[in-house]
Every structure is written in C-alpha cells, then in structure tokens.
Amino acid sequence: MQKGYELTHANKFYFDRSLPLRKCLAERALQGELEAVDMLEKPEKTREQVNRWVKERTRAKITEFLEEGSLAGSKVALVNAAYFKVGGVKNSTFFIYFIRFSQ
Numbered sequence: 001m002q003k004g005y006e007l008t009h010a011n012k013f014y015f016d017r018s019l020p021l022r023k024c025l026a027e028r029a030l031q032g033e034l035e036a037v038d039m040l041e042k043p044e045k046t047r048e049q050v051n052r053w054v055k056e057r058t059r060a061k062i063t064e065f066l067e068e069g070s071l072a073g074s075k076v077a078l079v080n081a082a083y084f085k086v087g088g089v090k091n092s093t094f095f096i097y098f099i100r101f102s103q
Contacts, residue, residue, distance in 0.1 A: 009082040010057035014050060016040045016075045043071040050079060058083045 015021065016039040037046045047066045054065040058081055071077060 004087040006085045006087075007082070008057065008059070008084075010054065010080070012050075012053065012079050014039065014046065014077045014079065019075055039071055039074055039077070043074065044068070046077075047071050050077065054079065054081050057081055 011033055013034045014037050015034070017036045018040060021034075021036075037049065039046045047068070047070060050071075051063070051065050055063050061083060062081060065079070065081065
C-alpha cells in the first residue's frame with residue numbers, strides 16, 4: 001500500500017577533530033549521525049563535504065546548503081535537512097536548519 005507521500009530526513013553533527021569526544025557516544029549513541037572533520041584547518045573542504053551529503057540525502061534538490069565561508073572559525077556544525085513530497089503535488093517542501101558554533 002502506498003502512503004501517498006515521501007519523507008526523507010537527515011541529521012548530522014559535524015565536529016572538529018580537535019574536540020574531545022567520548023568514543024561510546026560517537027559509536028553507539030549517534031550511529032553515523034556524528035562525523036569528525038578538519039573544520040578549523042580546512043573549512044572549505046568541510047563545507048563541500050557537508051554540501052555533498054545534503055545533496056545526496058535530499059536527492060539533489062538542495063545542492064548548495066552552505067555558502068562559501070560559512071564554516072570559517074567554527075568547531076561544530078549541526079545540520080538538519082528534510083525532503084517532503086506529497087503524491088500528485090508538483091512542488092516539494094524542504095525544512096533546512098544549520099547551526100554553527102564558533103570558537
């Protein structure tokens with residue numbers, strides 16, 4: 001039986017490798033929703049990585065989630081994107097949240 005709608009959501013917590021984080025939290029509690037990156041040293045590379053992930057999770061409907069320079073000076077980024085489509089409706093709705101924490 002079809003639902004008549006499609007809902008895909010993605011949540012990820014990106015953090016700089018310099019931050020101490022308990023291994024059990026990273027491996028068990030967040031199961032893939034947490035990723036260590038070189039945000040402080042390579043903010044643009046991290047931004048591109050986040051944009052690829054969001055593009056994949058939203059089926060290429062959101063291609064440029066973070067603007068150039070948006071992660072400069074950040075240690076943590078909490079990313080949330082949702083793709084919602086109702087059967088028979090031409091347009092899709094997206095709910096996008098991005099929170100960054102600076103030094």
